[in-house]
Amino acid sequence: MSNKKSTHDDKLKLIVIKTKSKVYVSDNINNGSYHYTKIKELLFDGDKPIPTYREDWCEIKVVPELIQKKLPSARINSRYELKEGFYSTGLPKVLHSSDFSEEGQYESVYGLYELKYELTEPKLIEVEFELNIIVEDSNFEIVRSDYNLQHSVLDQITTHPVLLSTRPCTLSxxxxxxxxxxxxxxxxxxxxxxxxxxxxxxxxxxxxxxxxxxxxxxxxxxxxxxxxxxxxxxxxxxxxxxxxxxxxxxxxxxxxxxxxxxxxxxxxxxxxxxxxxxxxxxxxxxxxxxxxxxxxxxx
Structure with missing residues (x-):
């Protein structure tokens, strides 16, 4: 078990499978049927994860030391600028949203202005996480499953579902x-x-x-x-x-x-x-x- 940065309950929990040449990672730690994964939106040591045939599993290069999330750009310096064709009206060239409120004196000329703003640069923030390496198998690979595999009850109980492809199986x-x-x-x-x-x-x-x-x-x-x-x-x-x-x-x-x-x-x-x-x-x-x-x- 590895802990990174924090022990808070809201930290990202991951399960990991290590192979000889790559690492598989998932945030579906309870193997939920309707799980929505968030790891596709993250950066692992600066790189985007690679999708696999399993929606809730991705491929990365190594066990991560740093996980980051990109924050969207934010609006700054929001204002309303008078449209060029109405400069001769004598109206202020720049107003703010409060000027168009019911108490504001410019509510009636709202249509003569257009919203302007700048965007901040996207920012990366560090994500606190905890990961559990559930198995190390040098030959394991997530592949597309073409069949409805049947496994023994014991293997179903003792083996993580994503690893069942490595266990004895049969078809109906x-x-x-x-x-x-x-x-x-x-x-x-x-x-x-x-x-x-x-x-x-x-x-x-x-x-x-x-x-x-x-x-x-x-x-x-x-x-x-x-x-x-x-x-x-x-x-x-x-x-x-x-x-x-x-x-x-x-x-x-x-x-x-x-x-x-x-x-x-x-x-x-x-x-x-x-x-x-x-x-x-x-x-x-x-x-x-x-x-x-x-x-x-x-x-």
Whole structure:
């Protein structure tokens, strides 16, 4: 705990996270949901803080020794000057606000004057503060969170919310399903695969497998049987199917997990990359078994 300048109750209270190359600072010491931060208006050792992905956290260079606040310019020498076009009236060229009061003799000519004043130079005042370094982690960084991370109850109790990204985490099955479904739809190659079921409760991707032409007959007659010989050169095989919860015979998706948020993101991307490699890779029918359960990937 560090104290600067004062022990008054009205001093600025800050929490700090130290890393190897930067410092994160916040005045939301109670983690309030509707907190309005004041630190963006301050100077830390002469520098403005840098915003982060968290509204109530900013980045600074080092643990501050001096915090200052810029006071706005103030009006001085306020007066009312007679407009140039009315100099010939004989009215005073300069009046003050009291001259236009009900008791003043110039109330009736107020419109002939305009307010004039000077501004003082902006001034910096020192802000008394108290800061608490809640953790020192050389690798920590505040990053944008793209997911609704789930953490253990113990971590939620013992870890500051801004640091939960460093703890083991998981996604719900529904969010994991949504991620996979969205990614496949955006990256599938229609030359080699097609989405054959696309619902909130189930998802299927199939491939068209090319093979030697197979003859089959179709009755095209309306009243009397009339057969026509046709040929098929492709057939459909499921390559991926899943669901967010129990539905029919669909396999339920496994939720994504990670040692921390960064590891979780890497695991998600690794799974998606490997899945799309399978989905978008052309398949050909095995020349030995003619499609009875064995396929080769075309190289």
């Amino acid at each position: 099955r529904q969010e994991s399903y949504n991620i996979v479904r969205k990614y496949i739809k955006a990256n599938i190659d229609p030359r080699w695969a097609a989405i054959t079921s696309d619902y909130d409760f189930c998802f299927t991707v199939s491939k068209n497998i090319e093979h030697e032409p197979e003859e089959y007959r179709v009755n095209v007659g309306k009243r009397k049987p009339k057969y026509e010989t046709r040929y098929t050169r492709t057939r459909t095989v499921k390559v991926y199917e899943t669901s967010p919860k129990s539905y029919d015979r669909y396999p339920i998706i496994e939720p994504f997990v990670g040692k921390n948020e960064e590891d979780l993101k890497m695991n998600i991307q690794k799974f998606l990359d490997e899945l799309m490699e399978v989905i978008n890779r052309p398949l050909i029918e095995c020349e030995h078994c003619k499609g009875y359960g064995v396929f080769n990937y075309e190289v």
